[in-house]
Amino acid sequence: MTLTNWQILDSIDPPTWIRDRVGKFAAQLLWQRGFVSPEQVSAFLDIEAYQPTSAFALPEMAIAIARIQTAYERGETIAIWGDFDADGITATSVLWEGLGQFFAQGDRLVFYIPDRLKESHGISLRGLDELRSQCEAADKVLSLIITCDTGSTSLAALSYAQELGIDTIVTDHHTLPDERPPVTAIINPRYLNSDHPLFHLSGVAVAYKLMEALYATMPEVPQQPLEDLLDLVAIGLVADLVQLTGDCRYLAQKGIEVLRQKKRLGVRMLLEQCKRVGDRPIDISFGIAPRINAVSRIWGDVRKCVELLTTQDEQLCKALIEQTEMANTQRKALQKRVFKQVQAKIAQLDLSTVGIIVLVDPQWSVGILGLVAGQVVAEYGRPTILCTLEDDLAKGSARSLEGINLYDLLKGQEHLLQSFGGHPLAGGLSFQIENLQVLIEAIDRSFWSQYGVLQSKKITIDLEVEIADLNKDLFNELKQLEPFGMGNSYPRLLVRNCHFSDISNANIRTPKGQKVEYIKTEFTLSDRQGNRIHGDWWGHYSYELPDTPCDIVIELVDNAFRKRYDVRLIDFHAQSTPLANEIPALAKSFNKADANLKIIDWRGKDDTIDRHLVTTICDRCPQSWQDLNTIIASAQQANQSLALTYPNPQKINGKIAWQTLVGIAKYLSRTGKEIKRSQLVAKLGIGDRDILQMGFEELQQYGYVVRAIDNPLDPDNPTIRIEAIALNTTPPPLSQKFIQAANELTFQQQFFDHQLQQLAQ
Structure with missing residues (x-):
């Protein structure tokens, strides 16, 4: 492994009142993260102490609700236009169930989600024609589209819808276009100040806020409680890696409470399939979300995922669960294979002169390129764009690292792109392959002029602990601070001078015992005092671990299957060599x-x-x-x-x-x-x-x-x-x-x- 730059946060001694409330280690974390008053701590820890923000604080919410009321009164046909990732699928499901209290599902309410393998994010002209044709075939006139998790930058398609006489309400959270799109209303928290409690809402959270406003405006119509949708909100929020602060944290906390109750058939069966309890965000990020996302990554069409999350038919749900598990198994193998191919291509590059890694290969499946690009960013510390090639059109995904706004870099080359959209850290794009070299040179020049130097690969370490500290008490201390995510990162723990032993690795297996081309290494960690704990290292082989004493960075996790607490290895630095002991003084x-x-x-x-x-x-x-x-x-x-x-x-x-x-x-x-x-x-x-x-x-x-x-x-x-x-x-x-x-x-x-x-x- 290449040595990573470790940034170890200063150890502090917080006041007695906060230590007494949450424990020594959790108190240090809260203090480091700026929660220094009893009121701040209470609002962070206690859901009931937080005052959620009104849905009408979102710009144009009142306009959107008025248009939906008109559609309800006139008996109009409405279409939901969703997106194919977990945030978009849960957002579609929220609107399907929420609007379904006002409009008959399958009659006056339909939904459309693009096929990931055939279409791009956003609204398309072809999709609009297909959606309108479906309505006309059922002798219905489509008059209103409500998007979720998409649409802000689909200017051409939105203009086309307007020409067709179809009104559009956009609910989204992606980066805004320079000009307001031609829509009836656009509800996007990006119009708010960055410190606003609603600014970081994901697509599903914005969709939920729309339903919150509609339920409040027409309370006599719905037969099901609004809060029943919150488990879907928690899944989308955690899966989309948005900053879990303000109302995002509040909605995630409330949603996990609902998730824990397992009222929703599809959610309950998903949790059973991945052997998760459903009381923690990790049950979403490592259990539910990968399975939902895998369907579009492998098969493209995700309409069955909405059905899985909303059906009451147990036999149908069981069949759909088996399909998601199969897709997730194939996704793991495909992701590993493509990552190896990407690494082989990177080995041919001179990384000392490469600011942004851009690679294209017609054999790659577009569905998993975002995942692989994220792996490349983590491994090489470079913003990365990976694309496949179809009929001279390159389509793919972009991922970046904190501090480098890849969206802005791409926007500066918009004239070379056929389409693009996303966040500062992630996005999707397409362009003609003839523009590849020009695009690479242009964004590389922009990168060097804007950022100057390559960012070194670094890890922020929150706390230094001993192996003896890695127990149930510490786990419960840290659990108080959940949900973890962007803006409230999972605690990284430093353990010094320890040894790896009992090292082994194997392919992961499916529930039917079939091998998957996806590796994890298992080990025992011990120190000189004889303290020991089990752990694993995902995506790595046993031979990559050193035989010598190390300082390591880990996360503490609960192993529900084996009923114990384990560590997940993040990084290590060997500390046993004579050279290592000489480094500080000699390097200086x-x-x-x-x-x-x-x-x-x-x-x-x-x-x-x-x-x-x-x-x-x-x-x-x-x-x-x-x-x-x-x-x-x-x-x-x-x-x-x-x-x-x-x-x-x-x-x-x-x-x-x-x-x-x-x-x-x-x-x-x-x-x-x-x-x-x-x-x-x-x-x-x-x-x-x-x-x-x-x-x-x-x-x-x-x-x-x-x-x-x-x-x-x-x-x-x-x-x-x-x-x-x-x-x-x-x-x-x-x-x-x-x-x-x-x-x-x-x-x-x-x-x-x-x-x-x-x-x-």
């Missing part, structure tokens, strides 16, 4: 001494290097302070810039390198074949002669004879011959000496490469 003096040295990063640019420039070439990655100082001194004595031309350091895993070496030894001794040193280095990823010799000596202890035959034409690349003379009956065990040396080499190269990159910026 190094930066001071060489702050004025000009370093040019030429890696990956062999075809464009001007060799006539007066520079000192650095063609190998330094592995020690002496190495680094020698390279620096050489450039300084020559009064030249230092040009980096060595390949990016490989991520060597000592365990895998040793197992590979043993396998090669067995093969060569059995077949009598030979191998060039350069070939062996390429297979192991280790070019250090001392470490290779260490491996050879270890092999000789188990009956192998290793001979190096000099090659006069290439003295630095001898032929390696390995023979088995008197093999031990037991296979060579893991060579801890070799493994530690290989892991140390990785750490050294990555550290010194990072030091040079920092100076090169």
